[in-house]
Amino acid sequence: MTAPASGTLKAWLLTDAPASRNQARLGRFYRGWLSFQTNPLALVGLGIVLLLVLMALLAEVIAPYSPVVGGDLRTERLLAPSLEHLFGTDGQARDILSRILYGSRLTLMVVALVAIITTPIGLLIGTTSGYFGGWVDSVLMRLTDIFLAFPRLILALAFVAALGPGIENAILAIAVTSWPPYARLARAETLTIRNTDYLNAIQLQGASSLRIIWGHVIPMCLPSVIVRVTLDMAGIILTAAGLGFLGLGAQPPLPEWGAMVADGRRFLIDQWWVPTVPGIAIFVVSLGFNLLGDGLRDVLDPKGGE
Amino acid sequence: MSAALLDVQNLRVTFPTRTGVVEAVRGVSFSLGRERLGIVGESGSGKSQTGRAILGLTPSPGRVEAERLEFDGRPLLSASRAEWQRLRGGRISMVMQDPKYSLNPVMPIGKQIVEAYRTHVSATRKEAEQQGLRMLESVQIRDPRRVFQAYAHELSGGMGQRAMLAMMLITNPDLLIADEPTSALDVTVQLQVLGVLDQLVSERGMGLIFISHDLRLVSSFCDRVLVMYAGKVVETLEASRLHEAQHPYTQGLLNCLPQIEGSARPLPTLQREASWTQ
Amino acid sequence: MDPTTPTPAEERLGASSAGAILRGGVRLLVSVALTFLGLLLITFLIGRVVPVDPVLAMVGDRASAAVYEKARLELGLDRPLLEQFWMYLEKVFSGDLGTSVLTANKVVDDIARVFPATLELATLGTLIGTLFGIPLGVLAAVRRGSLSDQIVRVFGLIGYSAPIFWLGLMGLLVFYARLDWTAGPGRLDIAYDYIVTPETGLLLVDSALQGEWEVFGDAFRHIILPACLLGYYSMAYISRMTRSFMLNELSQEYIVAARVKGLSERRIIWGHALRNAAVPLVTVIALSYAGLLEGSVLTETVFAWPGLGQYITNSLQNADMNAVLGGTIVVGTVFVGLNLLSDLLYRLLDPRVRMRR
Numbered sequence: 001m002t003a004p005a006s007g008t009l010k011a012w013l014l015t016d017a018p019a020s021r022n023q024a025r026l027g028r029f030y031r032g033w034l035s036f037q038t039n040p041l042a043l044v045g046l047g048i049v050l051l052l053v054l055m056a057l058l059a060e061v062i063a064p065y066s067p068v069v070g071g072d073l074r075t076e077r078l079l080a081p082s083l084e085h086l087f088g089t090d091g092q093a094r095d096i097l098s099r100i101l102y103g104s105r106l107t108l109m110v111v112a113l114v115a116i117i118t119t120p121i122g123l124l125i126g127t128t129s130g131y132f133g134g135w136v137d138s139v140l141m142r143l144t145d146i147f148l149a150f151p152r153l154i155l156a157l158a159f160v161a162a163l164g165p166g167i168e169n170a171i172l173a174i175a176v177t178s179w180p181p182y183a184r185l186a187r188a189e190t191l192t193i194r195n196t197d198y199l200n201a202i203q204l205q206g207a208s209s210l211r212i213i214w215g216h217v218i219p220m221c222l223p224s225v226i227v228r229v230t231l232d233m234a235g236i237i238l239t240a241a242g243l244g245f246l247g248l249g250a251q252p253p254l255p256e257w258g259a260m261v262a263d264g265r266r267f268l269i270d271q272w273w274v275p276t277v278p279g280i281a282i283f284v285v286s287l288g289f290n291l292l293g294d295g296l297r298d299v300l301d302p303k304g305g306e
Numbered sequence: 307m308s309a310a311l312l313d314v315q316n317l318r319v320t321f322p323t324r325t326g327v328v329e330a331v332r333g334v335s336f337s338l339g340r341e342r343l344g345i346v347g348e349s350g351s352g353k354s355q356t357g358r359a360i361l362g363l364t365p366s367p368g369r370v371e372a373e374r375l376e377f378d379g380r381p382l383l384s385a386s387r388a389e390w391q392r393l394r395g396g397r398i399s400m401v402m403q404d405p406k407y408s409l410n411p412v413m414p415i416g417k418q419i420v421e422a423y424r425t426h427v428s429a430t431r432k433e434a435e436q437q438g439l440r441m442l443e444s445v446q447i448r449d450p451r452r453v454f455q456a457y458a459h460e461l462s463g464g465m466g467q468r469a470m471l472a473m474m475l476i477t478n479p480d481l482l483i484a485d486e487p488t489s490a491l492d493v494t495v496q497l498q499v500l501g502v503l504d505q506l507v508s509e510r511g512m513g514l515i516f517i518s519h520d521l522r523l524v525s526s527f528c529d530r531v532l533v534m535y536a537g538k539v540v541e542t543l544e545a546s547r548l549h550e551a552q553h554p555y556t557q558g559l560l561n562c563l564p565q566i567e568g569s570a571r572p573l574p575t576l577q578r579e580a581s582w583t584q
Numbered sequence: 585m586d587p588t589t590p591t592p593a594e595e596r597l598g599a600s601s602a603g604a605i606l607r608g609g610v611r612l613l614v615s616v617a618l619t620f621l622g623l624l625l626i627t628f629l630i631g632r633v634v635p636v637d638p639v640l641a642m643v644g645d646r647a648s649a650a651v652y653e654k655a656r657l658e659l660g661l662d663r664p665l666l667e668q669f670w671m672y673l674e675k676v677f678s679g680d681l682g683t684s685v686l687t688a689n690k691v692v693d694d695i696a697r698v699f700p701a702t703l704e705l706a707t708l709g710t711l712i713g714t715l716f717g718i719p720l721g722v723l724a725a726v727r728r729g730s731l732s733d734q735i736v737r738v739f740g741l742i743g744y745s746a747p748i749f750w751l752g753l754m755g756l757l758v759f760y761a762r763l764d765w766t767a768g769p770g771r772l773d774i775a776y777d778y779i780v781t782p783e784t785g786l787l788l789v790d791s792a793l794q795g796e797w798e799v800f801g802d803a804f805r806h807i808i809l810p811a812c813l814l815g816y817y818s819m820a821y822i823s824r825m826t827r828s829f830m831l832n833e834l835s836q837e838y839i840v841a842a843r844v845k846g847l848s849e850r851r852i853i854w855g856h857a858l859r860n861a862a863v864p865l866v867t868v869i870a871l872s873y874a875g876l877l878e879g880s881v882l883t884e885t886v887f888a889w890p891g892l893g894q895y896i897t898n899s900l901q902n903a904d905m906n907a908v909l910g911g912t913i914v915v916g917t918v919f920v921g922l923n924l925l926s927d928l929l930y931r932l933l934d935p936r937v938r939m940r941r
Binding site: 143145150151152153154155157158162242245246247248258261272276280282283287290291 | 908920
């Protein structure tokens, strides 16, 4: 594959007759990107998510103060927002802006780990279930139904209650309760191509089931699962924040946003910024993922939307 | 020939799309009295859109323009919403292709017929029900009570289409537009539904616009035939004089109709000319 | 062939609709029963995973070895896992969810005491959500792309993105602290405690039935903010689904046919399109109710609402596993029940599904 001069890169990507599979893939990606760009809200969502990543990466560089070490407890507690403390200080004289910045790491970690854990599990269970059918399907779908029968937060609560508070357990608990929808989705997608001729042809050629699932079925399920996972991330953030609010997520003094809202609760009436600002952070990030997911859905899976 | 019921001059229907403006109907003109007019064309010829435009039901974002579009002397393009609600169902009606989709699936058939009646005729529910049952009998449904209480998916195609006819003709409109009324039916059922349609149109002296892709069917049913291609009328002729067709498209269509006598190998196909779209 | 006599296939359809409903219903119940069993299995397993020694929790850490061993045998912890699960099932089905370590009451009694408060809140929330959500969804669908559509969608988007505990706090800040329009956290002012005897456990209902209008007013001032909070989330979901279903219906052929008949727009939207959209909407409402049960956990914490949600979180913070698991089972059961209900309602309301098989 020869790479052309950058001036004709666009033409190369958009050509109707790609010369290699990679060219076709890149071209598809580029076309998707162009379509995505036309949606301003989706771009806002992408911007927010990128901002989150940036904050997490650069927290040490940007944060003006330490997130865990407070200032003078006599004079610097509960200061209103000012030029020195853009979001004020909390009950332990810690700078809220710095805590938010460092807290973004925790948020990102939760989202990333949950996505990494649940997506493969969901894909595997869903595609296996849809591909093999029969009793494998019945058993796996029964399992999925059982987990779906619980409201997510309650089940996560029960898990954390058993395992003990802490951010790793919170992540595990959320992951365990989040995979069922992806399994369902993957299964539905698998069923649509289950009996197609091209799949039957590959089977006749002697391809093993594993190869078929890995090489053909899973790639087909990927777009809708990706969309779903992105949309779900907003919900995952909210669930994690909820656990944090109840004191079950990251333990103090870690600057987890939900816990910050809980800590600041008693200052709600007079020093309203203490619980309000972390909540806004959660809101904005969740919104960002929702917008991004909506935009992705419009590009990748328009019939699945409204 | 009776006085013009419908007068159409230079009807244009356009749809704006991302890649430009699509002209579905490009300057169609005809006038219609209490007679039967057939509009024949393939998919994309604009025949269905012509029918919908007459009823003001062009789907948005479509635009309808015409030099003249009048029903019984009334201009339709400037009709108010109230006027349209009076005209539609009351004086102009339409029967669509597939009763599975054109009947409300969660409402009993009888209720839909009664609704059609009471929108235009002031009557009590009992009176409307009686009228509905009578109407179902007139479309040769032998057990009108059962159909009255049935849902759309419980009826076979032929029964559903006849129920549709009953529903659309119960108010005795002056003009009926039949948009591919038999295309979704089996051949034997088609004949029966057409028979019912024939009877009703004759009995009531309605005007009929019969839209179809089936040239032979249309010519046997109608007095006049309009042949459409790419949004334009390429030929107008009397049904009885079909064999005198001038335009190569019409001739091509006629040639494609299989004949019982004569060898048909190789099977004739339609050769399209770019000039027909001008 | 007489086209009006029903074909053999149609005959079978009509005649066996009763049998079909029964068969479908039985299949559904079996499915639900299996799911419920799985639910219990999971709570059972969670209970076994606890790092805290349940025997120790019961006898205290100063008990002698003999007492410890006796308690252990009593709890059946020496039996194989399957047998333990069977014992667990027996207990659950006989209504015994264990004893709360915190209150020393039976968990079922505790839950029965607190559940009505959550029920009241979730019901009011769903009512608000439905009352506002459906018309908004219809409006958004009918005026697709317009400003109203955008506004409704933004409303919905906020509902999907805002953390409920934070929004609740904001509500308290604005409507209670600053504007004094509503009462603060809690279900009732202390002054009004014990005036109304609990019959249904639903304060609004009980106080109205007993004519205690002052209590009713106070209860209302307390419940309105958390109910509106839950109602907002319900509304976001319901309006989005309504819009989606309505858009789907409005693009169908039977709507064109209704226009051809000359029906008014209003009749077409409400009498035809919404009538069809109502079928999946009913299931959405049931699911929304279930979602509110989940949302009530955090809401009750913010508003110090003495319901099931607060019960679970309290027990959790005090490591009262029996209570937590008992509460989980109850919520899970209600969830399963609501899903079942929505499934049944769908079958009942859609004449096409009613007749199948």
